[in-house]
Amino acid sequence: MTALNRSTCRRLQQLQQISSVWEGDRRPLGTRQTGSDWLESGSGEPPEGDCILWVDGSQGMVRAMDVVTPETGHEAVVRTLIRAMEYPHNPGSPARPKKIVVSDRELQFFLRGVLQDLDITLDYVPELPLIDEIFRGLQDAIETRPPHLPPQYADELIGQALQLWDDAPWEVLADHQILEIQLNEWDIGSLYVSIMGMLGMEYGILLYRSLDSLKRFRQRALTHESIEEMQEAFLGQDCLYITFETESDEEDELAPLAPALLSPDVEPAFGNLHPLEGLRSFLYEEEAAPLLVALEALHRFFRQHRQKFQQDQFPAISSRYRIPHPDAPEESKGQIAVKVTALPELADELLGITEDEENAPPLHLPVVRDDLIPDNSFLSLGMVPWDLLEDLRAGTKYYQPQTIPKAGDGLPVVMIQTSQPKAKTLVQALQEAGGLQAICFNPGEDAIGGDRYDLGLLQAGNGNLYLFGEFGEDDPTHVSARKKWDQRCKKTKGYCGLIIAKGLTGASRGNPQFKDMIALFEAQALPAKDLGLGTLQLRLAVDWMG
Incomplete structure (x- = not known):
């Protein structure tokens, strides 16, 4: 059985433990509506899947929700639970529950092994009243919604x-x-x-x-x-x-x-x-x-x-x-x-x-644009080993090369996974912008809320900067990934790559296979000081301004 690593356990143990009882469950969706679409009246129809819910039964609120493919294992339930603890939906605060109840015996046994070091009592109950009520409300809303076509x-x-x-x-x-x-x-x-x-x-x-x-x-x-x-x-x-x-x-x-x-x-x-x-x-x-x-x-x-x-x-x-x-x-x-x-x-x-x-005279445009990366794309920082990189260079449908020294364990890459039509559009947009010149990270902050971010930016050949990710400054997952990114870029003499992949809604969601990777852009890893932007201020909903 997969267990939490020690650093994750220590991090979760440091959270305040509250006396609440949390309910958790995973259920197949009754229609082709996914969790995010229940909240958006104008959304389309994504694929079917299972909905994972973690709710605070004492306070009567949803702490985390996710939708996964039916083939996904119980690990997804744990991932959503960790998010419910560390990054709950508003108005929840980070916390660790005293007790968790589930209505699935198999899930109970799985969670028992995973949570054994977190001092959380885990019980089986035949019914979960709060989750039942939430699902009934969602189902009623779905059933009363008009069909897409009469x-x-x-x-x-x-x-x-x-x-x-x-x-x-x-x-x-x-x-x-x-x-x-x-x-x-x-x-x-x-x-x-x-x-x-x-x-x-x-x-x-x-x-x-x-x-x-x-x-x-x-x-x-x-x-x-x-x-x-x-x-x-x-x-x-x-x-x-x-x-x-x-x-x-x-x-x-x-x-x-x-x-x-x-x-x-x-x-x-x-x-x-x-x-x-x-x-x-x-x-x-x-x-x-x-x-x-x-x-x-x-x-x-x-x-x-x-x-x-x-x-x-x-x-x-x-x-x-x-x-x-x-x-x-x-x-x-x-x-x-x-x-x-x-x-x-x-x-x-x-x-x-x-x-x-x-x-007409040129208009004043934002320093950083966020209209390049498709909504709901899956983003990750990682590395491609050198032997796999050679296969990728030869096998992708679009490849932008650089002369990169083989040093370290592989090429540091940003992975963007979306649907195939949107991936094609993204590649074409980059081509029309002169290709990818550099990948960089720049500090940003929300002057109103006080939150600070590490902003992932793509610099196109025409000089435009495009936002591809906003990462919390204190997000431990990103901090670790960013540290490895910097170390690997130093070994490759400042070179990195961007992989664009399809398959966002399929079985390879979040883990694209070789056949899903349709484009590889090799570029420079540009330090923030070379951009000269300073700390970017979030002044509007989506425009980062200098």
Whole structure:
């Protein structure tokens, strides 16, 4: 049985021991919702898993929660328990319980061996009333949440979306080349369609309910000075949207491919954006019905006119179609007259906005940006042995080399694990920024809360700095990892590496295998003094300023 190491035991023994009784359990989720998504109304559907809960039964609060794959062992329960002791959810304080109760005999025996040196009484009870109540509340919330698509429209919407995927409109239209779909139904006059995907970053379509919303977003997106302003501009849109996600292990090239060459395993995601609602990842009936008609009209339009948009052409084309009304009884054969029109004058206007902003004086941007690393990525500091590094250099789909002396036990690396589509986007963004020049750590502090951090930064070839991690100054795990990082970088004469891996939601989450590693950037390890930033102050929610 795996036991806690002595240093961890000593650290936990130093915590104040409180008289509370904690309940702990691990249960399969009743739906495809994970723990973090119960708290976020606009989140998508991540994979199924088991939920681990540690709660303080005396105070009636959750101290720690995590979601793991069903194959993960009992060690995950211990990891969550340690977090419940050292870094509990607010308003909890670090502490060690006097007693723990569980309702699983196997888990009880496992924990008994692990916790034997921590002076914690461990008992079995057949029922855990507080955890039962929490799970019932979560389940009720999940069951009352609307489905992502209204059942009567779901199959047709997905079919129409996949049909649009096959049409691949992003191969011939850029996002400023707008199509108008006149519906005059469901209180909608026209929808204005912007196609995403010509740059190969993300495929999808936005269907704006008004031209004003479309123009306002593009103007604000081009003139934002902070991440908050960009987020506000994004959430201020008034549109329906469809995005496509792919997960392919068969791609031979890291650069984005044309949709026709990608895996047939494509999953469309639908949602709504509105200034007063924000982002919502599901549709109501009154949204699904017009979207269904609009998608069919788009499909017919591209089938009829696609060749006219080749070679950057965007002529003023207009066609009318009669689309079956999704709410009409089948025997009535009701139809809707729909008109689809290309708007070249609007395209020129939108392109003019972009060119004006490109020629404008440079805006004051934050010293450090945090818009590079995907949310919820798994981050770690570690080392790759030299023999494995040679295999990695030859086997990754993208490799940025350096001449590095083989000294010490291996190359110090930062590992960033995310989903494959986001990993590809991250690699491309780094390439477009001139590659990776350096990895560095710089002190930071929250002037209001007084917390101090060790900030992990990536310096791109164009000079931009990107935040990849905020580590508590007193976090013992990071302190140990950072100490080894500095020692290894000294042996390699100041060289290090960045590995970007896929597989965040699979069995290799947190422990990517060789096949999951898609990019290796070798770079310099830059001391904080060479950056010359001093201690960065956290002034806004996400912008570290000098």
